Amino acid sequence: MKGGCCPGRDDLCTVPYLDTICYCDLFCNRTVSDCCPDFWSQCLGVEPPFIRNTCERNGNKFFTGQTYKENCNLCTCGPSGRWECEQNTCLIEPDVIHAINRGNYGWKAANYSQFYGMTLDEGIRYRLGTQRPSRTIMNMNEIQSENLPLYFNAAEKWPGKIHEPLDQGNCAASWAFSTAAVASDRISIQSMGHMTPQLSPQNLISCDTRNQGGCAGGRIDGAWWYLRRRGVVTEDCYPYQPPQQTPAEVGRCMMQSRSIGRGKRQATQRCPNTHNYHNDIYQSTPPYRLSSNEKEIMKEIMDNGPVQAIMEVHEDFFVYRSGIYKHTDVSFTKPAEYRKHGTHSVRITGWGEERHFDGTSKKYWIAANSWGKNWGENGFFRIARGDNECEIETFVIGVWGRITMEDMHNHHHHHRRRHT
Template sequence: EMKAVIISLLVAFTIASTHPVNRDIVQQVLDAQTTWTPMDPETNLFAYMSVEQIKAMLGTKISPADSAAVDLEGLTDQDNFDSRQQWPSFIHNIMNQGQCGSCWAFGATEAMSDRLAIASKGSVNVVLSPQYLVSCDKNNMGCSGGWLDKAWNFMMTNGVPSQSCVSYRSGGGSSGTCPTKCDDGSPIVLYKCKNVQYAKNAGQIQSAIIKDGPVEAAFTVYQDFLSYKSGIYKHVSGGILGGHAIKAVGWGVDKGTKYWIMANSWGTSWGEQGFFKIAFGECGIEQNIVFADAVVPSVESE
C-alpha cells in the first residue's frame, strides 16, 4: 500500500515539474479549435511563477466535481443576463488577490458588496473587505485557503467592514492579524448577511442572480485555465491544480454554447478585463454556489 503511494507521489512530482503554462498546452487548445483563445506563454505572468506559488493562489476547498451532465432544471427563458448592465452602479470593480490563496474571501465579499448595494438601492454602496475575512475568519485558513460556506457563515454571524476601513494587505501571502479598528483608527462598522443558501442547479443560480445580484461560485482549475485569454472556457488539456472561487455576474449564449460570466480576482490585465466566460457544466462550476441576503443597516450616521 505505502509503496504504491510513494510511487504515485513520484509520478505526480515528475509531471508537476513540467510547468502548467507551456507551449504544448497552448498548442493543444489551438488544435482543439475550441470556444476560447489561449494567451502566449511569453506574456503569461503565471509562466514566471512556480507551480507551488500557483497552487497557493488556488485556495478554495471543494470536492472535485464529476463531469456529470449539467443539471439544466428550471432554466430561465432569458438567454442573456448581465448584472453589470442591470445594475451598472452597484457591480463593483475587479480586485486582485495577489500571491495569497484568498479567492474564497474575494468571491464572498465581492458578491456581498454588490448584493448590499442592490438591496439598499444604492444607499449602502461600499466595497467590502476581503482582508477582514482573511485575517479574522478562524474557521478558514487565510492565505492557505478556505471554504465558501464558512465565509458566508462568518459574514452572517460576525459581519465584515468596508475595504476603505480595512484595506487589502495579504497580497504577499501573509494572512495578518485580525484588526480591532479601521486602518485610520476609527471604529469598525460591520455589514452582515442572512439566509445563507446554496443553489442546486443552473436554474436556481439564474434565479438568485436575477433576483438579488451576483453569487459566489467555485470550480476545479486545470492547467490550461492559466492560459485563458478570452472566449468561453472549456477544459481541454492538463491536470488539476486546485479549486478557485469567483463571483458569478450573469450568463449568455454564443453560437449555441451557454456560458456563465465570471468576475475573477486576478486584476484587470487578466482575461477579458478581469472577467471570463465559462461553459455551463464545465469543471463543476454549478456545484459550489453560495449566496445570502444582504442585511441593509438601519439609517445611522457613518
C-alpha cells in the same frame, strides 16, 4: 577583455561578464570557474585548457556552476559542459498556449507575466484556495422557471452596484475574495444603491481564523459564518495586503466588533487605513444553496444578484484570455504532473449564448475571478453553461445582506462617494 591582466593576486582585477564578474589577475589560474573566458589567450598567450568545462547559451559562455532561470526551472552548467536543468512543470507552458490557440476550443489562451516563472504546483497552491465544503454543508437543502432571457448581465441591470474584480495575488484566499465580492454586490442591490461597499477580503483573511487557513486556503461556509456573526468593514477601511515573503503569512487581525443588540454589530477599532473614518460593520444573513439546475441559478442571479460558485481549476485555466472556457485535452498526452487541478471559488454575474452560423449555439456563464483585471476578459471569464463544466454548477450559494431602513438612511447621508 577590459581590466587587463594584473600580476600576482589582485581581487579587484575583475571584469563584468554576463550577469556576474570574472577575474583576470594571474592568481586566477588557481580555479577554472571564475576566470574570464579569454584569460588564457590574452594574459598567458595559451589555448584555454578547459573549454569543455564551459556551457554555451545565446552565444555566451558560462562556467561550471553558473546558472540561469528558464521559466520556472533553474539551469546549472555541469562539469561536462552540458546544461543541467530542473524538470518542474511550469504554470505557463508555451506549447499549451499554442495548442489551445491552434485548436478549435472556443477560447483563446495568453501568457501572463504574473504567472511566468511559477510552477504549476505553486499556481494551484497560491492562486486558488477554497476548500471543498464538508459533507454536511454539501447536504444543505437545495431551494426548488420562468421566461429567462438569452443574455443577462448583473452589471447592466444594476449599474454601479456590481464591483470590479480584485486581485488575490499569491494568496490562496479565493474563499475570502469571492465571499466579500458576492456580499458587496448583494448589499448594494438590496439597499438600492444607498450602500455600495466593496467589502474587505483582508478582514476575513486576518480575522476569520477559526478552522480557516488565511492565505493557505479556507472554506466559504466559515467565511459566511463570520460575515453573519461578526461582520466586516470595507476594503477602503481595511485594505488588502498581498503576502510579501511566505504566502502563508496572514497579518494580525486589526478589526473587532461588538454586539449592539438585534443581531447588529459595531466596530471597536479604527480603520487600519488611517485616512478612512468609516468603520461601519456589514453583515449578511445565513447563506442558502441553490440547486444545480442552470435555470434556477439564472433566475436567482436575475432576481437577486450575483452568486458564489465553487469550481475545479485545471492547468489550462491559468492561461485563459477570452472566449467560452472549457477544459481542453491539450495536456492529456503529457505525464501526470502536467495535469493538475485545485478548488477555487468565483462569483457568477450573468449568462449568455453565442450563436453560430451553422445553427448551433454555445451557452455560457459570465463570472468574475480574483486574479486582477488584466487576466481574462477584464478580470471576468465566460465558461460553458448547463453541463457542469469544471463542476461550476455543483455548489452555488446566494445570500442576503442584513440591512434595515435605518441603515439605508444613515448611509445615504455619509457615503455618497463610490468605492471602486
